[in-house]
Amino acid sequence: MASFKSLPGFRDFYPEDLAPRTHLFRQWRQSAHAFGFQEYDAPVLESLDLYKAKSGDEIEGQLFNFTDKGEREVTLRPEMTPTVCRMVGAKANALKRPIKWFSIADLFRYERMQKGRGRCFAQFNADIFGEAGPEAEIELISLLIQCLRGMGLQSEDFHVRLSDRNLWFYYLEARGLGDEQVKAMLGAIDKFERLGEDAFEIYTKTHGAMSDDLKSAVLRMLAIKSLADLEAVVAELDNAQLTERLDDWRKVLGGLDAMGLSDFVSVDLGVVRGLAYYTGFVFEAFDRKGDLRALAGGGRYNDLVKKLGGPELPAVGFAIGDMTMELLLRERGLLPDVASRPDVYVVVGGAEERLEAFRDIAALRAVGYRVDYPMKDLGFGKQFKNATESGARIALIYGGDELAKGVVKLRDLSQREEVDVPREQVAEAVRDFLSG
Ligand code: HAM
Numbered sequence: 001m002a003s004f005k006s007l008p009g010f011r012d013f014y015p016e017d018l019a020p021r022t023h024l025f026r027q028w029r030q031s032a033h034a035f036g037f038q039e040y041d042a043p044v045l046e047s048l049d050l051y052k053a054k055s056g057d058e059i060e061g062q063l064f065n066f067t068d069k070g071e072r073e074v075t076l077r078p079e080m081t082p083t084v085c086r087m088v089g090a091k092a093n094a095l096k097r098p099i100k101w102f103s104i105a106d107l108f109r110y111e112r113m114q115k116g117r118g119r120c121f122a123q124f125n126a127d128i129f130g131e132a133g134p135e136a137e138i139e140l141i142s143l144l145i146q147c148l149r150g151m152g153l154q155s156e157d158f159h160v161r162l163s164d165r166n167l168w169f170y171y172l173e174a175r176g177l178g179d180e181q182v183k184a185m186l187g188a189i190d191k192f193e194r195l196g197e198d199a200f201e202i203y204t205k206t207h208g209a210m211s212d213d214l215k216s217a218v219l220r221m222l223a224i225k226s227l228a229d230l231e232a233v234v235a236e237l238d239n240a241q242l243t244e245r246l247d248d249w250r251k252v253l254g255g256l257d258a259m260g261l262s263d264f265v266s267v268d269l270g271v272v273r274g275l276a277y278y279t280g281f282v283f284e285a286f287d288r289k290g291d292l293r294a295l296a297g298g299g300r301y302n303d304l305v306k307k308l309g310g311p312e313l314p315a316v317g318f319a320i321g322d323m324t325m326e327l328l329l330r331e332r333g334l335l336p337d338v339a340s341r342p343d344v345y346v347v348v349g350g351a352e353e354r355l356e357a358f359r360d361i362a363a364l365r366a367v368g369y370r371v372d373y374p375m376k377d378l379g380f381g382k383q384f385k386n387a388t389e390s391g392a393r394i395a396l397i398y399g400g401d402e403l404a405k406g407v408v409k410l411r412d413l414s415q416r417e418e419v420d421v422p423r424e425q426v427a428e429a430v431r432d433f434l435s436g
Contacts, residue, residue, distance in 0.1 A: 009111065009119025019338040020326055021122070025104050027150040028124040028320070032102040035143045037126055040101050042083045044108075048073040050082045054307060056276035062109040064119075076108035080125040081277070081301065081317065082308060088129050089310020097130030100139075116293045116324040127317030129305070134248045136316040137281050137300065138255035144285060144296055144318050145264045151325075152334040155263035158295060162283045163271040164249070165299070167230075168221070170241040175217055181207050185218065186272045192222065193270055221269045227253055230267060252281065277301040283318065287328050295328065296320035341391030343434055345413075346373035347383040349399040357398040360408070360426050369430060388413055394433055396426065 006012050013021065032039070048065050055078065065075035077083060080103055088099055103125050111117050126143055128136040141160055148158055165186065172182045184203045191199040200210055210218075224230050227249060234242045256265055273282040282299030286292070298318020305313040329335045346361055348354045357373065364371045372390055374383055380399075387395040397409035397418075407420040410429055421429040 007119070009113055011118060011120065016339065019340070020329070020335045021322060023336060023338050024151070024322055024325060024329075025122075025124075028102075028104060028147050031143060031146045031150050032124075032126060034146070035100070035126075035139065037100045037102040037143070040084070040087065040103050041105065042077075042080075042087060042103070044076055044106065045074050046077050046083060048075045050086065050308065051075065051078065054082060054277060054304065055079060056274060058274050059109065062111055064108045064110055077105075078107055078109045079275075080105055080107065080123060080319065081127070081275075081304065084125065084127055084317075085305045085308050085310065085315070088313065088315075089305045089308055092129075092305070092311050092313055095129075098136065099129040100126075101129075102126040114293075116321075116327050118323055122322040123319040124322075125317060125319045127315060129313050129315045131316070132302070132314040134251040134281070135255070136314075137252050138259075140298065140316055140318055141252070141256060141265070141283060142259050142261055144283075144298070144320065145261050147320055148285065148295070148325075151329055153328070153332065156288060157328070157332060158285055158287050159264055159266045160283050160285045160296075161266050161268035161271045162252070162281065163267075163269045164245070164281050165272060165278055166280050167242065167245055167249075168269065168272065170239065170245060171217075171221060171237075174237060174239050174242070175214060177214075189218070189222070189270065190272045190274055224267060224269055226267050248281075273297060273299055277304045277307075279303055281316070285320070287324075291331075292324045292327055294321075295324045339391070340370070342370040342372040343393060344369055344371045344430060345387035345390050345392035345395045346371060347380065347387060347395050347397045348373065348377075349380075349403075350377055353398040353400060353403060356403055357396070357408075360396070360398075360423075363427060364430060367427065369434075387411075394430065396430075 011017070029039070048063070051060060051063065059078050063075045063078055065073065068074050084101060084103070088095065104122060105125070106120055106122050108120050111119055124147065126140060128140060141162070144160060168186060169182055172185055177185065184206055188199045188202040191202060200215070204210060220233060224233060230249065231246060234246055253265065256262060271282055271284050273284070278299040279302045280300035283297070284294045285296040286294055296318055298316070300316045302314045305311065305315060344364060346357050348357050361371050361373060372392065374386060384395065393413060395411040395413055397411060399409070402408050402420070407422055408426060409418050410421050410433065411418045412433070
């Protein structure tokens with residue numbers, strides 16, 4: 001019979017693969033708790049309608065959807081945002097605001113295979129509902145930075161590129177573009193980094209040629225690198241909406257600066273985000289070298305809860321993916337050695353000694369020590385080899401001679417030194433050795 005493999009883009013997690021992932025999850029959870037976020041979870045299978053025309057064409061084209069046995073149109077979830085909006089929307093009046101929630105969950109997208117992209121990957125999602133002001137952006141961007149710093153990454157390793165779809169709307173509308181034209185232009189800007197000026201075809205193919213003026217206006221925005229640059233562009237235009245919007249920018253950047261996070265944040269209007277629902281500030285985290293695809297992405301989406309049947313509820317959020325994150329940490333040597341190894345390896349003389357040892361093994365495990373022993377009767381030489389290979393720091397030796405004297409031998413596996421320990425003091429001796 002043919003042997004089976006996991007499907008393309010789906011990963012098996014052997015213990016050595018799972019350990020780094022568990023490390024990521026633990027750090028993310030710790031950061032979210034430090035920021036006062038509460039964890040939620042939800043089903044992996046959702047109704048197809050939840051994503052149709054809401055997440056955007058790109059995600060819609062990548063859905064793992066099918067008709068179930070009850071003739072329902074369903075799909076594995078490609079992202080968490082519509083789900084969390086559905087959940088929050090259903091109980092919005094009962095939830096204390098601001099609602100600060102996070103999740104760690106598997107998602108499914110039928111993507112083209114490439115480095116750092118899979119068809120099943122995990123995301124850490126954090127979202128705030130019920131806060132319309134830029135304070136929510138400050139809280140989330142600082143959480144995003146903390147999630148990456150918690151792994152040992154510094155401002156030389158990554159940055160968060162901050163942009164604003166509102167600013168683009170006001171700026172392009174002031175130049176006479178209508179709603180559809182602005183959307184097409186944002187589609188082009190989304191691809192500009194990869195395609196250069198060829199990206200403008202996304203706009204020109206539906207809206208006709210771009211004037212030189214319009215092109216240079218767009219390029220001017222894309223060249224902005226700081227708040228001062230942005231202020232200079234806005235000052236020239238004398239537009240009330242743009243001027244007012246700058247206050248929000250000052251609040252976000254000022255708040256992040258007060259938290260000591262300025263080095264982690266770049267003003268960069270080249271980020272507009274491919275998902276359809278964003279309505280204001282948007283941001284993405286990238287490695288500084290720019291070798292990898294995005295580490296994280298998010299933004300404000302004030303209309304989505306309502307579009308999915310809930311009340312009007314402003315929202316901001318982001319998600320970090322596990323795959324690029326792990327690649328970057330591996331590249332920087334920041335994945336700790338998290339292999340699980342025993343504290344104590346027990347070596348037994350034979351069947352009788354094994355039963356004697358079981359009593360102490362059970363007692364040591366019950367107080368939290370990691371204890372391992374051979375399942376089969378083996379010679380001492382083979383058992384010591386296993387003990388060393390297990391990575392344990394000490395071996396406890398239950399030989400017939402020792403037990404007759406009422407002791408066991410405690411061997412320091414790195415120094416190869418041994419002492420006799422009275423049976424009733426085994427737990428204390430283990431504790432003293434491991435803590436000293
Ligand atoms: P997204 O930009 O589609 O945003 O995904 C966020 C992150 O998930 C990406 O930066 C990337 O690290 C990871 N990711 C996405 N697709 C894949 C894939 N096929 N393979 C591996 N990793 C992937 C969202 O999903 C939004 N729902 C985020 C959000 C939350 N916005 C508001 N709240």
